Amino acid sequence: MPDMLFPVAVFFAAIFTDNILLTNYLGMCSFLSVSKELETSAGLGIAVTFVLAVTTALNWVVYHLVLVPFELEYLRFIVFIIIIAAFVQLIEMVIERYSEGLYFALGIFLPLITVNCAILGASLFMIIRDYSFITSFFFGLGSGIGWFIAIMAMAGIRQRLKNAKIPPGLDGAGIALVIAGFMAMAFMGFSGMIQIS
Amino acid sequence: MAAGMKKKTFLAPLGKDNPVFVQILGICSTLAVTNKLENTMVMVLGVMFTIALSSWTLSLVRKWIPSRIRMMVETMVIATYVIIVDISLKAFYPEMWKQLGPYVGLIITNCIVMGRVEAFALQNKPTLSLIDGLASGMGYGYVLLSIAFVRELLGTGSLWGFKILGSWWTNWSIMVMPPGGFFMLAIFIWIVHESFLKKGKEEEHA
Numbered sequence: 001m002p003d004m005l006f007p008v009a010v011f012f013a014a015i016f017t018d019n020i021l022l023t024n025y026l027g028m029c030s031f032l033s034v035s036k037e038l039e040t041s042a043g044l045g046i047a048v049t050f051v052l053a054v055t056t057a058l059n060w061v062v063y064h065l066v067l068v069p070f071e072l073e074y075l076r077f078i079v080f081i082i083i084i085a086a087f088v089q090l091i092e093m094v095i096e097r098y099s100e101g102l103y104f105a106l107g108i109f110l111p112l113i114t115v116n117c118a119i120l121g122a123s124l125f126m127i128i129r130d131y132s133f134i135t136s137f138f139f140g141l142g143s144g145i146g147w148f149i150a151i152m153a154m155a156g157i158r159q160r161l162k163n164a165k166i167p168p169g170l171d172g173a174g175i176a177l178v179i180a181g182f183m184a185m186a187f188m189g190f191s192g193m194i195q196i197s
Numbered sequence: 198m199a200a201g202m203k204k205k206t207f208l209a210p211l212g213k214d215n216p217v218f219v220q221i222l223g224i225c226s227t228l229a230v231t232n233k234l235e236n237t238m239v240m241v242l243g244v245m246f247t248i249a250l251s252s253w254t255l256s257l258v259r260k261w262i263p264s265r266i267r268m269m270v271e272t273m274v275i276a277t278y279v280i281i282v283d284i285s286l287k288a289f290y291p292e293m294w295k296q297l298g299p300y301v302g303l304i305i306t307n308c309i310v311m312g313r314v315e316a317f318a319l320q321n322k323p324t325l326s327l328i329d330g331l332a333s334g335m336g337y338g339y340v341l342l343s344i345a346f347v348r349e350l351l352g353t354g355s356l357w358g359f360k361i362l363g364s365w366w367t368n369w370s371i372m373v374m375p376p377g378g379f380f381m382l383a384i385f386i387w388i389v390h391e392s393f394l395k396k397g398k399e400e401e402h403a
Contacts, residue, residue: 023375025229029308074284077302078276085269117306124299169390174383181379188374 007138009194010131014142016190020118021150022183024125027118031151032176034112041155042148044109049144051091051113052122055084056140059123060133080123085114118147154179206329210336215389228341228382230300232373234357237345239293243282243301245334248310251275252318252330259319271314272305279304309337344381348372 020026027048034044059080067073092110095103113119122143126136157179166175230236251274255262262270283301286294294301304310313333318326349355352372354362371377 025224025375025378026303028224028228074280077280077283077305078273081272081276081305082269085272115306115308115311117303120306121299121303124302128298167387167391170383170387174386174390177379177383177386181376181383184374184376184379185371188376 007132007135010135011138011142013194014139015146015149016187017192017194019146019150019187020122020143021147022180022187024121026121027116027147030112030116031147031154031180032173034109035151035154035158035176038152038155038159040109041151044112045148045151047109047113048116048118049141049148051084051088052119052144052147053137053141055080055087055119056122056126056143057133057137058083058087060126060131060136063127064133076124076127080120081114084119084123088114118143150183153183203325203328206325207332210329210333211339215336215340224382228344228378230297231341231345231378231381232348232352234342234345234349236293236296237341239286239290240297240300241334241338241341243279243286244304244307244310245331245338246282247275247278247304247307248313248334249327249330250278251310252313252326253323254278255314256318256321256323256326262319267319271311275310275314276305309333340385344378344385347381348377352377 014020018024021028021031030044035041062079062083063073063076067076067079088110092103095110122140126139131139154176158176161175161179170178230240251271254274255271258270279302282304283294286297286301313330317329321329346356349357350361351369352374354360354366354368369377372381
């Protein structure tokens, strides 16, 4: 594969064949608790996509320009989580200052994002897989979009399920996990479409 | 009274306050490694170590943490213990470290750790917090280990890497793939909710 196209391949792989939620189980907590309504899911999905794309790129810069030269790689967990938390806080303040509407739409989700495993997970994956800067950015963006698609699909299905008769023990998280399982099976249909080693 | 309190603290997370079944917390980072019993065991031990010691540490210093930057301090302490787990795993068990990949680091964002610290350790004495942390880790661990047991047995016909089922067994490869993890957890939640949680409700009504 030509090097130019590699980031594009990673981008599509992160959405379909290697979906961060359905094949790597990351970001499950907020996925299960927030996916009851379509609108809130969309809000959280957009916020996650944005934060994922930016923090993955930001963490790449800090890791390769600061931690590696000083041989402090083992500190990456602390550094990454601080960068993510600080960035989320910053975004919250900016949105609050400039756009009240957006603040009320996204504001409540932003604190949730700091503890979303998908954000930290994408940064750790990009270090382990040794991606370049551009590839990391596309990987973060693709992971975010993949997460967005998964939570939107889940919210849509769950809204339909409101009138369905579900066994009492399976109601709530149980049925959500069953749906997630079926969605993971559906996404497995994409495997083989893109090969990245 | 003190001994009774300790026992109660220890037993609650194993049964009626189980973090996975009842609170559906912290399944993110660990469900991913439940396709093999051995991986799950290592991961569970890491989580137990982190919860117990960070609860203990934060409970020790709970009176000196300004509440405004509480979350930051908690995250730092948790991350420190996770780094200890990560480096020791890398040094003593490199193959496992490679297999687990980013999931060790993701213990930091495991909601159970933060949840126990916020809900318990900041209000209670260090020893009690240590017990609560250990018990929460165990309550979490046995659920994941039983999921891993079924997944590895049905998916590969072996346990802990040893072949258990003979050549007559056809592997259910879906079990070791991602959907298997979702289905197993859903089935476990279903069984638990149907059986002993319902019993608990009846007792409340009686």
